[in-house]
Amino acid sequence: MKRVLANPLACWGLAITLITLLLALFAPAIAPYDPDAIDVKQILLSPSASHWMGTDGLGRDVFSRMLFGARISLMVGFVAVGIATIIGVLLGAISGYYRGWVDIFIMRLVDVMLSIPTFFLILAVIAFLTPSIWNIMIVIGLTSWMGVTRLVRAEFLSLREREFVLSAKALGAGDLRLIFRHLLPNSLTPIIVSTVLGIASAVLVESGLSFLGLGVQPPQASWGNILTDGKEYIQFAWWLSLFPGLAILFTVLGYNLLGEGLRDALDPRTTN
Amino acid sequence: MSDIILSASHLTKTYRQRSGRFGFGRKLVKALDDVSINIKTGSTLAIVGESGSGKSTLARCLLQLLPLDAGTVQFQGQDLAALSGDALRAVRRHLQMVFQDPFASLNPRMKVGEIVGEGLLIHNLGDAQERTRKVLQMLERVGLSAADINKYPHEFSGGQRQRVGIARALVLEPKLVICDEPVSALDVSIQAQILLLLKELQQEMGLSYLFISHDLRIVRHMADEIAVMHDGKIVEQGEVESIYSSPQQAYTQNLLNSIPGRQRRTASLI
Numbered sequence: 001m002k003r004v005l006a007n008p009l010a011c012w013g014l015a016i017t018l019i020t021l022l023l024a025l026f027a028p029a030i031a032p033y034d035p036d037a038i039d040v041k042q043i044l045l046s047p048s049a050s051h052w053m054g055t056d057g058l059g060r061d062v063f064s065r066m067l068f069g070a071r072i073s074l075m076v077g078f079v080a081v082g083i084a085t086i087i088g089v090l091l092g093a094i095s096g097y098y099r100g101w102v103d104i105f106i107m108r109l110v111d112v113m114l115s116i117p118t119f120f121l122i123l124a125v126i127a128f129l130t131p132s133i134w135n136i137m138i139v140i141g142l143t144s145w146m147g148v149t150r151l152v153r154a155e156f157l158s159l160r161e162r163e164f165v166l167s168a169k170a171l172g173a174g175d176l177r178l179i180f181r182h183l184l185p186n187s188l189t190p191i192i193v194s195t196v197l198g199i200a201s202a203v204l205v206e207s208g209l210s211f212l213g214l215g216v217q218p219p220q221a222s223w224g225n226i227l228t229d230g231k232e233y234i235q236f237a238w239w240l241s242l243f244p245g246l247a248i249l250f251t252v253l254g255y256n257l258l259g260e261g262l263r264d265a266l267d268p269r270t271t272n
Numbered sequence: 273m274s275d276i277i278l279s280a281s282h283l284t285k286t287y288r289q290r291s292g293r294f295g296f297g298r299k300l301v302k303a304l305d306d307v308s309i310n311i312k313t314g315s316t317l318a319i320v321g322e323s324g325s326g327k328s329t330l331a332r333c334l335l336q337l338l339p340l341d342a343g344t345v346q347f348q349g350q351d352l353a354a355l356s357g358d359a360l361r362a363v364r365r366h367l368q369m370v371f372q373d374p375f376a377s378l379n380p381r382m383k384v385g386e387i388v389g390e391g392l393l394i395h396n397l398g399d400a401q402e403r404t405r406k407v408l409q410m411l412e413r414v415g416l417s418a419a420d421i422n423k424y425p426h427e428f429s430g431g432q433r434q435r436v437g438i439a440r441a442l443v444l445e446p447k448l449v450i451c452d453e454p455v456s457a458l459d460v461s462i463q464a465q466i467l468l469l470l471k472e473l474q475q476e477m478g479l480s481y482l483f484i485s486h487d488l489r490i491v492r493h494m495a496d497e498i499a500v501m502h503d504g505k506i507v508e509q510g511e512v513e514s515i516y517s518s519p520q521q522a523y524t525q526n527l528l529n530s531i532p533g534r535q536r537r538t539a540s541l542i
Contacts, residue, residue: 163377167440170335170369171391172361181390185381 003265010261016254020247024070033061035068036219044237054239056229066243069221073251074199076137076206076216081198083141088148089191093179095149096156103153110146118143119205126214133216136209140202148194155187189266193259200255207248223248275313277448277480278334278367283307283343285326285333285504303329305504307343309482311448316474316481318495318512320488320527326504327484328372331452334482335369336360348447365395368441372453374433378425384411384436385421391444410443411436414469431462435469442473450482455490467494488531492516500524 004010023030032052039059047054053062095106122139129135159165160183168182209215210224218225223244230240285304291297303326311317319327332338334345336352345352347367355363368391371377378387385407392403408418414435425433434454441449451470455463467490474481485491491498492512499509500523508521519525 163371163373164379166332166337167369167371167377167437168379168390169337170364170367171440171444172364172394173390174361174394177394181382182379186379 004261007261007264009257010265013254013257013259013261016250017258020070020074020251020254023067024074027067027071031061031064031067033064035060035064035221037061044233046237047239053243054237056226056237056240057233062226062239062243065221065226066223066247069223069226069244070247070251072133072216072220072222073203073206073224073248076133076140076222077199077202079137080140080144080202080206081195083138084145084198084202085148085191085195087141088145089152089184091145092149092152093156093184096153097160097175097179097183099157106149107153110149113143113146119208122205122209123212123214126209131209131214131217133220136206136215140205144198144202147198148191151190151194152187155190156183159183159186190263193263193266196255196259196262200252200259203248203255204252207244276310277313277348278311278482279309279346280334281308281344281346283330283333283345284341285329285338286341302504304333304340304343307501307504307506309499309506309509311480311482312496313447313480314474314478315496316483316494317497317499318483318485318491319499319501320485320491321501322486322527325501327486327501328452329504330501331369331450331482331484334450335364335367361394365391365444366447367450368444368446368448369450369452370434370437370441370454373457374430374437375425375457377437378433380425382424383421384416384423384425384428387425387436388439388443391440395444397444406443407439410439413473414439414442415465430458431466434458434462434466438466438469438473442477442479445477446479448480448482450484452484453486454483456485456487463490470494488528500527 004014037060039055042051042055042059043057045051045055051061051063053066056062056065091106095103121143125139126135129139165178165182168178173182206215206222207224207227210222211228213225213228215224216222218229226244227241227248230237230244234241283304284302284306287301287303289299289301291299307326307330309317309319319330321327329338333340334352336345336355340353343353347363350363352360352363382390385404388410389403389407392398392406397403398406407421411420412418416432416435416439420428425436428436434457438454454470455466458466470481471494473479481494483491483494485494495512497510498512498515499506500515500521501507502523508515508519508524515524516528519528
């Protein structure tokens with residue numbers, strides 16, 4: 001942790017992710033207005049003291065919608081990455097531990113999945129399902145586990161030849177004990193790093209889907225569909241596009257910086 | 273035959289390597305070529321040989337950590353190569369190993385107490401209290417303190433880590449311990465302490481050792497019998513004194529002559 005804080009970029013990443021997380025968590029307490037309250041007398045007001053980020057085409061307060069949108073966007077990110085990590089760790093562990101034909105099968109499955117452009121796969125799948133926040137989480141999760149699988153497999157392949165694993169085997173340890181007590185705890189570092197980096201890309205994918213109208217459905221706010229609302233008014237209501245754009249930019253940047261900072265700090269090969 | 277604790281006969285292990293420009297060719301590397309050894313109860317058999325002669329492969333094959341291509345390993349009247357699953361696990365309690373590299377052989381994410389107690393846990397020996405007591409007893413016996421139980425391996429020096437490794441193997445009260453170059457990664461001053469500890473424990477617990485080493489000075493001190501390995505074969509086998517005083521094979525003579533200081537001494541005698 002000390003080494004993470006010693007890296008200025010990682011500090012920025014940590015600060016950004018913590019701030020967005022807290023804003024999302026306490027959205028109901030912070031938000032000055034009901035994010036869904038329509039007020040036709042206050043349409044498209046520019047940012048002012050009473051509406052910090054202005055109002056949208058239906059008179060809703062953009063700042064409040066941004067806060068509640070952060071909840072949705074981050075939740076999609078976390079849950080989707082959680083699903084991807086669980087699948088990835090399980091398949092990677094099986095692949096790296098048992099090797100043989102199971103390994104070949106799983107690795108070819110990874111190759112097949114990686115050869116399909118993920119965003120178009122998600123688009124195609126979502127088109128068949130009703131677009132809801134749960135479907136999006138699951139679909140993003142089910143299409144982004146390949147990186148983790150490869151990482152965990154590679155870690156297991158190198159760790160299983162180490163003497164402490166051999167010694168546990170010589171003690172009589174079974175497969176489950178070897179995997180969960182010896183191999184997995186020693187592969188945590190790359191898993192954590194890829195999880196943090198994965199959140200950034202999941203947030204981006206969700207925003208993209210919502211922008212195209214295939215993600216979170218209105219009136220529920222997400223950064224992506226606030227952007228969509230804004231594109232109709234972009235010539236005279238810049239605030240509708242600017243703030244969600246900046247929010248997405250900084251969140252993705254924050255998680256990427258944090259992820260790379262963690263990687264540098266936790267990797268014993270990089271010394272500072 | 274009751275005084276033979278482990279008898280391995282005609283062990284063969286071959287590694288396949290891809291060769292040729294596109295990897296279609298196969299090159300066979302014989303790591304073990306018809307190796308037979310017997311270990312007498314309560315004694316030490318040393319395996320000596322240069323690096324790459326198959327010593328470590330032999331150790332791992334005896335423990336069934338690597339599958340054998342052919343041959344049998346009789347341990348206490350059971351053929352280990354034919355065992356699997358729970359039966360093999362049960363035998364492992366009596367057949368332990370001390371590894372070469374004290375920095376790689378301890379799980380960096382487990383406390384010393386967990387490392388030493390893991391075998392007891394696996395074999396379900398005693399309740400939690402009993403296990404802790406045994407772990408403490410063993411740690412103190414190998415020269416560590418009770419406070420070390422909550423420390424992680426990186427807090428120890430190489431010699432202390434090797435003591436942890438010895439405690440881990442011996443807490444199960446094994447009959448036979450395979451020591452794979454147990455001191456070659458340690459400072460010379462520490463080596464003597466660890467060797468002495470191993471000798472003391474052998475007498476106290478009635479252990480038999482298979483002692484793998486490339487250092488002939490250590491072997492002379494530790495072993496009762498010696499088997500010299502070269503290119504996966506055992507070229508000479510016998511009592512320590514007879515091998516050191518009158519080596520029969522040219523390879524053994526070369527090996528003995530390579531001991532620092534020995535050549536000079538023999539030269540001055542002539």
